[in-house]
Amino acid sequence: MKVPFLDLKAQYQRIKPEIDQAITEVVSEQYFILGPKVEALEQAIATYSQVRHAIGVASGSDALTLALLAIGVGPGDEVITTPFTFFATAGSISQTGASPVFVDIDPQTYNLDPAKIEAHITAKTKAIIPVHLFGQCADMGPINTIAHRHNLKIIEDAAQAIGADYIKDSLPAARAGSIGDMGCFSFYPSKNLGAFGDGGMVTTDDDELAHRLRLLRVHGAAAKYQYQLIGVNSRLDALQAAVLLVKLRYLEEWTEKRRENAAHYDKLFEEINAQSLGIETPHVQYNNRHIYNQYVIRVPQRDMLKEFLAKEGIVTDIYYPYPLHLQECYKGLGYAPGDLIHSERAAQEALALPIYPEFAREHQNYVVSRIAEFFRTVIA
Ligand SMILES: Cc1ncc(COP(=O)(O)O)c(C=O)c1O
Numbered sequence: 001m002k003v004p005f006l007d008l009k010a011q012y013q014r015i016k017p018e019i020d021q022a023i024t025e026v027v028s029e030q031y032f033i034l035g036p037k038v039e040a041l042e043q044a045i046a047t048y049s050q051v052r053h054a055i056g057v058a059s060g061s062d063a064l065t066l067a068l069l070a071i072g073v074g075p076g077d078e079v080i081t082t083p084f085t086f087f088a089t090a091g092s093i094s095q096t097g098a099s100p101v102f103v104d105i106d107p108q109t110y111n112l113d114p115a116k117i118e119a120h121i122t123a124k125t126k127a128i129i130p131v132h133l134f135g136q137c138a139d140m141g142p143i144n145t146i147a148h149r150h151n152l153k154i155i156e157d158a159a160q161a162i163g164a165d166y167i168k169d170s171l172p173a174a175r176a177g178s179i180g181d182m183g184c185f186s187f188y189p190s191k192n193l194g195a196f197g198d199g200g201m202v203t204t205d206d207d208e209l210a211h212r213l214r215l216l217r218v219h220g221a222a223a224k225y226q227y228q229l230i231g232v233n234s235r236l237d238a239l240q241a242a243v244l245l246v247k248l249r250y251l252e253e254w255t256e257k258r259r260e261n262a263a264h265y266d267k268l269f270e271e272i273n274a275q276s277l278g279i280e281t282p283h284v285q286y287n288n289r290h291i292y293n294q295y296v297i298r299v300p301q302r303d304m305l306k307e308f309l310a311k312e313g314i315v316t317d318i319y320y321p322y323p324l325h326l327q328e329c330y331k332g333l334g335y336a337p338g339d340l341i342h343s344e345r346a347a348q349e350a351l352a353l354p355i356y357p358e359f360a361r362e363h364q365n366y367v368v369s370r371i372a373e374f375f376r377t378v379i380a
Contacts, residue, residue, distance in 0.1 A: 003363045005315040010358040022242040037241040049177040051203040053210035056236030060159040060186025063200035064092035067155045067182045070212040073098045073126050081129040082112045083324040084343040090324045102325040104340040108283040114142035127153040132161035135291040140166050140179045154180030165289035177203040195240040257357035258292040268368040277375045295355040312370045317352045
């Protein structure tokens with residue numbers, strides 16, 4: 001049996017007429033950069049993410065860089081973040097001339113551990129970037145408290161978490177991208193809301209930050225050829241916005257499918273007594289609404305299991321095999337193996353299984369049966 005990791009063709013086939021029509025409209029209008037489609041998408045994402053402003057940009061990476069520039073982060077500053085994330089989270093900090101300061105993760109959720117943040121705050125710290133990894137919000141309650149205490153800004157890296165909710169105690173649920181000062185989204189094709197290329201969005205409730213972001217994405221221009229800020233070219237294009245507007249209509253349905261698939265995995269893993277085999281399934285903190293951009297299990301024999309599954313026709317993936325504090329480009333920061341032990345262990349043990357909305361039950365049952373087989377035959 002062949003089990004792909006993701007099947008974007010299946011998604012496209014289902015919505016082909018609407019997508020093709022949306023693309024044809026843009027091509028007929030010949031209005032490609034920003035414009036009404038991008039504005040409509042910005043409105044729709046702002047509503048969906050429960051914020052006042054959404055600003056379309058060229059990628060999730062640019063969303064992070066522009067958010068940092070909007071709050072004035074630059075050379076000599078420090079920004080606290082996690083090393084267990086995609087490179088852009090830290091790369092965006094370095095792009096501004098500031099330095100990332102890596103803080104270890106909570107080994108259960110893979111998100112920044114709030115209890116470890118305060119020890120790393122210095123006079124140079126300007127902001128914190130919590131990442132809502134795999135589709136679950138970081139523990140934003142304590143992170144917000146720390147940021148307010150030290151007068152720091154919070155930029156949520158919500159690239160993997162569109163539609164995720166942070167739900168704690170009796171507080172109202174708060175949506176990813178609406179909890180910090182700004183939220184950064186990616187529309188990379190494999191995301192829950194994926195474009196036909198690159199795309200990104202910054203969300204905020206702050207009028208002044210929204211204004212600065214709108215300038216920064218067009219070279220800093222407040223009006224044609226009048227530059228108030230030094231910005232970049234980072235515009236979302238109308239073709240991507242048109243595709244995303246169609247896909248947004250299906251996002252809730254797709255998210256529910258991912259959540260159902262996750263619940264089915266949880267049940268299957270319980271049936272094979274996964275915990276006794278040393279397999280850890282995703283841990284949902286409080287009652288968060290996890291949107292499962294990835295369903296990540298943890299297994300000490302991760303690399304052997306991945307290879308075994310590949311031979312059985314099952315594609316899995318590793319997010320992320322090397323933590324950022326040990327990357328060559330960050331040698332100058334002086335981290336050594338053992339410094340951020342939970343991130344380093346996660347990099348060796350985490351394995352992402354297919355979870356996409358169109359994933360067939362038959363395939364899913366096969367994946368878990370093959371994992372059980374691995375423990376019966378290879379590990380026993
Ligand atoms: C956590 C995280 N941050 C940032 C990004 C960067 O987004 P993009 O690929 O759209 O630049 C991604 C996606 O790739 C991501 O997963």
